[in-house]
Structure formats: C-alpha cells, structure tokens
Amino acid sequence: MSVDQETFADRYPQEAELVRRAFLVAFTALGLGALFGIFQALHRTNVLRIIPSTDYYTALTAHGVLLAIVFTIFYLVGLYQWAVTRSLDRSPTNINFTRAWLTLMTVGSAITGVTILLGFVDQIGISADVLFTFYAPLQAHPLFYTGLVVFIIGTWLAGVDWFRTWLHWKQDNPDERIPLQTFMVLTTMIMWYIATIGVAIAVLFFLLPWSLGLIDTVNPLLTRTLFWFFGHPVVYFWLLPAYMLWYTVLPKLAGGRLFSDPLARVVFVLFVLLSTPVGIHHQYVDPGIAEGFKFIAMTNTMFLLLPSLLTAFTVVASMEHGARQRGGEGLFGWLTALPWRDPAFTGMALAGLMFAAGGFSGMINAGMNINYLIHNTLWVPGHFHLTVGTAVALTMMAGTYWLWPQLTNRRLYSRPIGLLQVVMWFGGMALMSNSMHVAGLYGVPRRTAEPQYAGFDFNTAFGSMAELNIQLAVGGTLLFVSTLLFLGNLTLSLGNPKVEGLGQSLPEPLSGAEDSPRVLDNMRLWAGIALVLVVLAYVLPLGAIIQNGGLFGTGGDAYPVSVLGTFDGLDAVLELLGVGR
Amino acid sequence: MHIHQYEKLWLGMSLLLIVGFIATITYGAVGVGVTMIDDSGGNVDPNALDEHPEFSDPGVEKVGENEYEAYVVARQFIFQPDPIVVPANSTVTFYVTSADVVHGFSVVGTNANTMVIPGEVAEVTVEVGEPGEYGIVCHEYCGAGHHSMEGMLRVVPEGEYNSSDGGEQ
Numbered sequence: 001m002s003v004d005q006e007t008f009a010d011r012y013p014q015e016a017e018l019v020r021r022a023f024l025v026a027f028t029a030l031g032l033g034a035l036f037g038i039f040q041a042l043h044r045t046n047v048l049r050i051i052p053s054t055d056y057y058t059a060l061t062a063h064g065v066l067l068a069i070v071f072t073i074f075y076l077v078g079l080y081q082w083a084v085t086r087s088l089d090r091s092p093t094n095i096n097f098t099r100a101w102l103t104l105m106t107v108g109s110a111i112t113g114v115t116i117l118l119g120f121v122d123q124i125g126i127s128a129d130v131l132f133t134f135y136a137p138l139q140a141h142p143l144f145y146t147g148l149v150v151f152i153i154g155t156w157l158a159g160v161d162w163f164r165t166w167l168h169w170k171q172d173n174p175d176e177r178i179p180l181q182t183f184m185v186l187t188t189m190i191m192w193y194i195a196t197i198g199v200a201i202a203v204l205f206f207l208l209p210w211s212l213g214l215i216d217t218v219n220p221l222l223t224r225t226l227f228w229f230f231g232h233p234v235v236y237f238w239l240l241p242a243y244m245l246w247y248t249v250l251p252k253l254a255g256g257r258l259f260s261d262p263l264a265r266v267v268f269v270l271f272v273l274l275s276t277p278v279g280i281h282h283q284y285v286d287p288g289i290a291e292g293f294k295f296i297a298m299t300n301t302m303f304l305l306l307p308s309l310l311t312a313f314t315v316v317a318s319m320e321h322g323a324r325q326r327g328g329e330g331l332f333g334w335l336t337a338l339p340w341r342d343p344a345f346t347g348m349a350l351a352g353l354m355f356a357a358g359g360f361s362g363m364i365n366a367g368m369n370i371n372y373l374i375h376n377t378l379w380v381p382g383h384f385h386l387t388v389g390t391a392v393a394l395t396m397m398a399g400t401y402w403l404w405p406q407l408t409n410r411r412l413y414s415r416p417i418g419l420l421q422v423v424m425w426f427g428g429m430a431l432m433s434n435s436m437h438v439a440g441l442y443g444v445p446r447r448t449a450e451p452q453y454a455g456f457d458f459n460t461a462f463g464s465m466a467e468l469n470i471q472l473a474v475g476g477t478l479l480f481v482s483t484l485l486f487l488g489n490l491t492l493s494l495g496n497p498k499v500e501g502l503g504q505s506l507p508e509p510l511s512g513a514e515d516s517p518r519v520l521d522n523m524r525l526w527a528g529i530a531l532v533l534v535v536l537a538y539v540l541p542l543g544a545i546i547q548n549g550g551l552f553g554t555g556g557d558a559y560p561v562s563v564l565g566t567f568d569g570l571d572a573v574l575e576l577l578g579v580g581r
Numbered sequence: 582m583h584i585h586q587y588e589k590l591w592l593g594m595s596l597l598l599i600v601g602f603i604a605t606i607t608y609g610a611v612g613v614g615v616t617m618i619d620d621s622g623g624n625v626d627p628n629a630l631d632e633h634p635e636f637s638d639p640g641v642e643k644v645g646e647n648e649y650e651a652y653v654v655a656r657q658f659i660f661q662p663d664p665i666v667v668p669a670n671s672t673v674t675f676y677v678t679s680a681d682v683v684h685g686f687s688v689v690g691t692n693a694n695t696m697v698i699p700g701e702v703a704e705v706t707v708e709v710g711e712p713g714e715y716g717i718v719c720h721e722y723c724g725a726g727h728h729s730m731e732g733m734l735r736v737v738p739e740g741e742y743n744s745s746d747g748g749e750q
Contacts, residue, residue: 054725131722135683137699138724220683221698262582284617286696287703288624291610291617298606302599309595313588367606369615372692376685376720443689445720450728456716459690515583549624554700556627559657559682559724 005501007406008086014095015085016407018102022078023400023407025106027487029070029113030393034483036063041432041476044451045469051120056449057129058119064132065116068388069151070109072238075396077102077158079241080185082403083248084162087179088169092161101157108151115143131447133231136207136223139560145208152196159189177513178521180261181248187268188240190527191233191275194534198229198279210558219553221288222545228279229538236275238388240268242395246315246348248506249402253345254322254338258509259314262516267314270307272526274300277537284371288548293541298368300537308359315352321510343418347398350426351391358386361437376447379440382433390429397486398422404490405502413492421485424478432475435468618695622676622702630654630680641667653677655684655697657724660717660732667709667734668742674706685720688734696721712736 009016036059042048043056051059081098085091092098112128119127128140162185166178178186206218206226251258258264280297283289320334328337339345361383364370374380401418405411412418442458442465444451458465519525584592609615630636635652639661644650651673654661667673677686677697684697688707695703697719717732 053728057722057725057727060722129725135721137682138722219700221701224683224698260585260588263584263588283696285694285703287618287622287698287701288620291619294617294619295610299603302602302606305599305602306595309598310588310592313591317585317587363602367602367609368617369606369609369613372615372694375694376687376696443687443716443718445685445687445718447720447722448728453716453718453731455731455733456689456714458716511583511585517582544620548620549700554624554626555629556699557681 005503007409007503008082009407009409010503012085012091015081015091015098018095018098019078019082020407022074022081022102023404025109026071026074026078026396027490029066029074029109030483031487033063033067033071034480036060036066038476038480041473041480043449045473046450046452047469047473053449055120057131058116058127060447061119061129061131062113062116065112067393068132068234068238070113072241072388072392072396073155074105074109076188076237076241077105077155079244079396079399079403080158080162080188082407083181083244084165084185087181088165090165090169093164093168097157098161101154101161103154104157105151105154108147108149108154111147111150112144113147115141115147133224133227134207135227136210136218136220137556137559139207139211139558141560142208142211145203145211149200149203149208152200155192156196159193162186162189177518180258180264180509180513181244183265183521184240184244184247184268186523187272187526188237190523190530191240191272192237194276194527194530195230195233195237198226199231202226202230206552211560215552217553217556217558219545219549219551220556221286221549222542222551222553224286225280225283225289225542225545228282229276230279231282232279233275235384235388236271238392240271242351242392243267243311245395245399246311246352249399250315250345250348250352251318251322251509252504252506253342253348253402254319255326256318256322256324257507259317259321260511260515261509261513262511262520263310263314264509265513265516265520267307267310269520269526270304272530273533274304274307276530277533278304280537280541281366281368284368285375288545289541290544293537294368296537298366300533301366305359305363308355312352312356319349341415341419343415343422344398344402346419347401347422347425348395350422351394351398354386354394354426354429355391357433358383358391361386374440376445377440378436378444378446378451381446382436382440385429385433385436389433390425394422394425394429397425400486400490402504404493406504408493409498409500409502410493410496411499411502413489413496417485417489421482421489424482424485428475428478428482430475431471432479435471435475438463439465439468439472615692616706618703618705622678622704624700625678625702627678627680627699630678635676636678641665641673647671649673651675653686654680655686655719655730656680657682658719658726658730660686660719660730664714664733664735665717666742667736668739669709669712669736670739671709672706673709674704677703677705682723683721684723684730685718687718687720689716689718691715694720709736712738 039059115128118124119129126141128144130138130140202223206223209215210218247264278297278301281301323334323337326337328334636654639652639654641649641651679697679699686697687694693707695705713736715734719730
C-alpha cells in the first residue's frame with residue numbers, strides 16, 4: 001500500500017475513532033433538529049399542525065440548540081481533530097485527554113438536550129422553552145444552563161488539547177511555519193475563547209444562580225448583551241470549519257490547488273480580530289444602548305465583510321485553476337470542466353453560491369437604520385438559513401462525503417444519492433429562504449407558532465401569503481427529505497466492506513506559506529489585539545447598562561417556563577445527582 | 582508578501598464597497614435623520630408600573646402642536662392600550678416598556694420597530710400619515726401564548742380625534 005493511499009483511519013486509528021464519535025453526535029443532532037424543523041415549517045404555515053402551538057416553542061428551542069450548537073460544534077471538533085492530527089502528522093499529546101473533552105461535551109449536550117425535550121412532557125415539570133437565545137427573565141430549568149456550562153468547558157479543553165499538540169510539534173520543528181489547517185484551528189479557538197467570555201459570565205454569574213434561586217433578579221439587558229457578545233462570534237465558529245473545507249479541500253476536489261496560503265491566513269486573522277466587537281449589531285433596536293455604540297458595531301460589522309469577500313475570490317480562483325488543470329477553457333467555459341457529478345464538490349460549490357446570497361441579506365441586517373424594516377421578522381431566519389443552514393450545513397455534509405471513507409475505510413453507499421441530496425438541499429433552501437425573506441419584508445414575525453392574526457392581515461406587494469406559505473412548506477419538506485437521504489446514505493455505507501486505498505492527500509497551495517510574513521503566525525499578537533478591540537467596543541456600553549439598570553436590574557420577576565424551577569430547582573439538581581436533601 | 586494583481590484589485594473593490602455601505606448608513610442617520618433607539622427612555626421597575634406617573638394609565642396625550650406621546654405597556658400576552666388611537670398627520674413618540682418578559686413592538690408594514698425589555702423604556706418617534714389601521718405584533722418570543730399577542734394602531738382623521746379620552750376609544 002503506497003503512502004498516498006493510506007487513509008487517516010489506517011494511520012491514526014484511535015483519532016479516527018474519536019472523529020467518528022464526534023460526527024455521530026453531530027449527525028444525531030442533525031436528524032432530530034431536522035425533524036423539529038419540518039414540524040415548524042408545516043405548523044407556522046398552517047399546512048399541518050401535529051403538536052399544540054404551546055409546544056411549538058419547545059420544538060423551536062430544540063431545533064435551534066440541536067442544530068446551531070450541537071450539530072455544528074460537534075462537527076467542528078471532529079473536523080478540527082482530523083485537521084490538527086493530519087496537518088501536524090502527530091497524535092494528541094495524551095489521547096485520554098482528547099477522549100475526556102469529547103465526553104464532557106457529549107454529557108453537557110445530553111443534559112441540555114434532554115431538559116429541552118422534557119418540555120414536551122407536561123407531567124414531569126421540567127422544561128427549557130427559552131429558545132436558542134434564553135433571554136431573561138424567561139427562565140429555564142437549572143439543568144439547561146448546567147448542561148451548557150459543561151458543554152462549553154468541553155470545548156475549552158478541546159482548544160487546550162490542540163494548542164498543546166501544536167506546542168509540542170513546535171519544539172520538534174522550531175523553524176517551520178504552522179501548517180495551514182492547524183493555523184486555522186488555532187485562530188478559530190482564540191476567537192472562541194474570547195467569544196465565550198460573554199456567555200460564561202452571563203450563565204455562571206447571573207442565569208444559573210438565578211435559576212437556582214440564589215439571586216432574585218437579573219438585568220435582562222445586561223444578560224442579553226452578554227449573550228450577543230457571544231452570539232455573533234459563534235456564527236464564525238460555525239462558518240470557519242466550512243472555510244477550512246473551502247480553502248483546503250475544495251481546491252483538491254476541483255482538481256487543482258489553493259490559490260494563496262498567505263491570504264487564507266490573513267482571512268482567519270481578520271476573523272480573530274473582528275468577530276467579537278460587533279455583537280451589538282443584534283441589538284440595533286434595543287432600548288438602553290446609546291446610538292454611538294450601535295454605530296461602532298455597524299462599522300466593525302461592515303469591515304467583517306472583507307474576509308468573506310476575500311474568501312469568495314480565493315475559492316473561485318482555486319476552482320478555476322482546478323478546472324483549467326482538467327482542460328477547461330474560455331472565459332466561463334471552464335465551469336463545465338468541474339467535477340459536478342461529485343457530491344462533495346457540488347455540495348460545497350452550491351453552499352458557497354448560497355453564502356453569497358446570504359451575504360447580501362446580511363448586509364441589509366448590518367445596515368443599522370435599514371434593519372428597522374426587517375428586525376425580528378421572518379427575513380432574519382431566512383438569512384441565517386442561507387448562512388449557517390446552507391453555507392455551513394451543506395458544506396459539512398458535502399465534506400463528509402469526502403472524509404467519511406477515509407475515516408472508516410468503507411466506500412460511500414451511493415454517490416448519485418449524495419448528489420441528489422445536495423441538489424435537493426439547495427433547491428429546498430432556495431424556496432424556503434426566498435419565501436422567508438419576502439414574508440419578512442411584509443412584516444411577518446419570526447419565532448411564532450401562528451403568524452395569523454385576528455385583527456389584521458399582512459399586505460403583500462405581490463403574490464399572496466398563501467403562496468409564500470406553500471413555498472415555505474415545500475422548501476422545508478425538501479430539506480427534511482434531503483437530511484434523511486444524507487443520514488441514510490451514511491448509515492448504508494457502514495454495510496460496505498472495508499477496503500484499502502481510500503486515502504486522499506491534499507495538494508500544496510500555488511502560493512505557499514513562505515510567501516507570507518512570519519508575523520501572521522504570532523498567535524499572542526492577534527489574541528492581544530483582538531482583546532483590545534473587544535475592550536474598546538464593550539467596556540463603555542456594558543458600563544452604561546450596569547450604571548443605568550444596575551448589575552441585577554431594576555426589579556421584576558422570573559418567568560420560569562418550568563414548574564419545578566420556580567420553587568426548588570436546587571432540590572431537583574441534587575435529586576438528579578442522587579444527593580437528595 | 583506576494584499578492585496576485587487580480588487579488589489586489591478585488592481587495593480594493595471590496596474596501597470601496599464596504600466604505601460605500603458605511604457611507605449609505607451614515608447618510609441615513611445624518612442626512613435623512615433616521616435615529617436609532619437609544620438610552621434616552623430611561624429605566625423603570627417592571628413591578629412598579631402601577632405607581633409610574635405615565636405607565637400606570639397607558640395611553641396617548643397631546644404634548645404640543647401636532648405632537649403626541651403614546652405610553653404603551655407590553656405584558657404577556659397583550660399591549661395596553663389596545664387600540665392605540667392617534668390623529669393623522671402628526672408626530673407621535675412611543676414610550677414602550679414591559680411589565681414582565683422581553684417583548685417586541687412592531688407596527689406591521691412600517692419601520693416602527695423596537696425591542697421591549699423589562700426595566701428599560703424604548704422611545705420611538707414616528708411621523709404618522711393618512712388615516713388607517715395598522716396591526717401591532719409582538720415579535721419576540723414571550724411565552725406559550727406569544728402567537729396571540731397583537732395590538733392595533735388606529736390613525737383617525739384629525740377632526741375625529743378626541744384628546745380627552747387619552748387616545749382610547
């Protein structure tokens with residue numbers, strides 16, 4: 001067996017097993033999340049209402065948390081474990097540590113996930129119908145926050161693991177540049193550490209003690225602002241694994257090489273610097289935050305377009321290079337020379353195309369005063385189903401078609417079904433997202449079980465609400481079927497015999513790391529500048545919020561969505577831990 | 582660092598686009614005068630709205646030549662007052678706060694749109710045009726009955742507006 005054909009599973013069997021385990025959790029969450037997704041698509045549009053509208057919010061919470069947190073982040077840790085191990089050609093310093101953080105993350109997700117799902121069973125009295133954003137004074141059962149804390153600690157330890165592996169590699173290779181994939185992992189994790197400061201403070205100092213009855217009140221604007229401190233950079237935590245696949249795997253699939261390694265590094269550094277000091281753009285219409293702070297967040301957000309615009313160039317240039325290597329010619333004729341029958345390639349290319357559309361609707365959201373028109377309307381989920389729901393999710397699924405055989409030594413069950421799956425996702429999302437954007441412009445709100453009101457109708461500039469509803473329902477159904485095809489294809493692949501020679505290598509970039517200044521690899525410098533920018537963007541607004549409304553708010557009650565949380569949340573935790581009182 | 586010529590061109594155009602966007606938004610703020618909701622509404626205790634000089638009896642009052650103030654309380658799962666009645670062709674400043682959880686206040690089909698956060702007062706000034714009826718929706722999830730939370734903004738002809746009833750009909 002030649003080295004070229006050796007798979008990741010051959011060379012690193014233990015690591016491959018952990019990557020598979022992370023993917024297993026990710027895909028379980030994907031399946032469940034998709035199920036709740038189709039419930040919502042059919043319920044909102046009044047096509048089919050299986051669950052009562054009060055349970056809609058349980059489904060919505062589960063959909064958001066399972067897909068935006070569990071699916072994306074478990075995929076990320078799986079992919080990044082593969083990338084660090086592969087690009088440093090080195091095992092983790094202590095694989096038991098790797099197992100430990102993956103277990104912590106899994107336990108945390110299970111606690112939070114089960115707490116949410118218990119919301120469907122009224123008799124138990126435990127629930128967490130607080131949606132993905134858990135805005136106080138809506139209060140979840142303490143187990144919801146506890147699971148979240150355990151999960152996040154797991155992700156922090158994952159970062160420690162990858163940094164440690166890199167530092168040991170550096171001792172052995174003092175003069176070498178950080179391999180590109182490891183560079184991407186390390187920069188992503190610096191961003192994650194900074195981003196999670198916000199949610200960690202919100203949960204540990206305010207929401208968890210409050211749900212346990214240790215403090216009486218919280219300042220809803222403060223915990224909300226801390227959430228968005230985390231809530232915007234988390235979108236790049238979803239996106240950067242997709243970027244890694246676009247930069248390092250897509251050029252190979254297209255038959256060529258990455259156009260520029262230095263530019264890829266610059267892009268990731270820009271994300272480290274600009275991802276966090278922008279969170280207030282989710283709060284453009286919040287009272288209690290001065291206009292100047294919103295303006296700063298707006299300008300930072302606009303500059304955050306830069307790394308994505310640079311990515312668009314590099315990705316398209318790399319694809320064109322690949323196509324020309326394969327014999328493609330002409331101004332646009334090269335497009336026909338791309339491997340469109342490969343579900344991994346086509347999935348990623350379609351995801352990239354949809355990301356461009358999502359970028360445009362994102363520019364509207366980012367426009368401080370234009371945002372009034374669409375804030376909290378259906379436009380917003382229309383937007384992020386293009387970004388996280390397609391650019392990220394579809395790239396992850398497409399990447400799986402390429403990676404899975406190398407992790408299992410088994411061929412994919414069916415490439416044609418894979419191709420059908422990615423195209424169906426694209427078509428379904430085009431319908432669903434389009435109708436959501438349009439309905440949003442007419443003022444239809446997001447996050448509601450029944451957007452049909454007693455006192456008024458929505459005025460449509462063209463078409464009708466009924467038409468938009470059908471589009472949304474059909475789109476959602478196609479997306480659900482697409483998810484089933486993906487999961488089915490992977491499951492059936494496990495029945496294929498193990499074979500040798502499924503390994504794939506990644507080609508060197510056209511312009512390599514040696515073309516870029518060494519300062520790009522200075523992680524301390526970027527982390528330092530990023531922290532300064534965060535301090536500049538957040539110290540004054542947070543200070544003003546605390547000064548005006550107080551650290552624990554001006555008063556008000558908690559609104560527990562679970563019965564137990566009201567009076568003896570602490571007892572419930574102790575009971576479940578088997579301690580009892 | 583080696584950067585391809587096309588890449589430099591793309592970078593330059595990207596920066597131009599970004600600066601253009603910022604200029605557009607700045608023009609909207611400074612030129613057109615679309616101001617952002619800010620901290621000028623002040624703070625209140627959501628449990629003490631009954632003792633508040635304005636929010637204890639939410640409604641519309643005339644404060645100047647063709648200028649009105651509308652005090653609105655959002656609570657699970659209603660807006661008070663409902664309907665909110667204002668005269669046509671006037672300037673109305675809404676002061677909206679919550680008696681319980683986070684709500685939204687959006688006048689459907691217009692850009693009058695704000696978050697309603699307990700403890701904070703959202704201040705929104707709008708120019709009201711011709712007579713008509715506008716739905717108001719709560720656009721932030723606020724509990725199991727969220728989908729039933731709606732209100733009405735009724736814009737009546739100037740002659741029919743009766744300021745003494747506090748905007749309620």
